[in-house]
Amino acid sequence: MGCIKEFLSLNEECHDKYLEEHVRHYLLSKPEKGYAPQTVNLHLNAINFYYRRVLRTSARMEAKFAKRSKKLPSGLTRDEIVSLLADVKNIKHRTLIALAYGAGLRVSEVVRLKVVDVQLDGLTLHLKQAKGAKDRITVLPEKLLGDLCVLMAGEAGDDYVF
Numbered sequence: 001m002g003c004i005k006e007f008l009s010l011n012e013e014c015h016d017k018y019l020e021e022h023v024r025h026y027l028l029s030k031p032e033k034g035y036a037p038q039t040v041n042l043h044l045n046a047i048n049f050y051y052r053r054v055l056r057t058s059a060r061m062e063a064k065f066a067k068r069s070k071k072l073p074s075g076l077t078r079d080e081i082v083s084l085l086a087d088v089k090n091i092k093h094r095t096l097i098a099l100a101y102g103a104g105l106r107v108s109e110v111v112r113l114k115v116v117d118v119q120l121d122g123l124t125l126h127l128k129q130a131k132g133a134k135d136r137i138t139v140l141p142e143k144l145l146g147d148l149c150v151l152m153a154g155e156a157g158d159d160y161v162f
Helices: 002-010 016-032 037-054 078-087 091-103 107-111 142-152
Strands: 124-127 136-139
Touching (some): 002 016, 002 037, 016 037, 078 091, 091 142
Antiparallel strands (some): 124 136
16 A cells, blocks of 8 residues: 555656556666665556556556566575584484585475485485476485485385485
């Protein structure tokens, strides 16, 4: 509701003929004021909804959505990882976390990992049907060999590691 109030207060006499021009000018002023792309998109959606659904006008706005920023998340430091793993006492849980971090696995990949997918001699993991239903191969950290051998001892190839 705040988006619409702000837009209308700045564009009191906004006619259908100039609507798209007013919307474009209004939206282009947002990044200059420090608004995030997601917020600009929120304003655009609110204005579209107001004019199409509330006022039921035939005005067409061909404004494009702002691109979302693609910032990478900050990673954990080596000390934070060591501290995190030291706090986990259960060998299965500690190995799961260490493997996810060390091999760069997603949670869904590490929990679906099967014994047959772990090549201890080649230090590789074969991830089947990973993100995007694609297979991929990744490295197996050498430091985890001992713990993985303990977890997989006596397990069949079709059994899950965790």
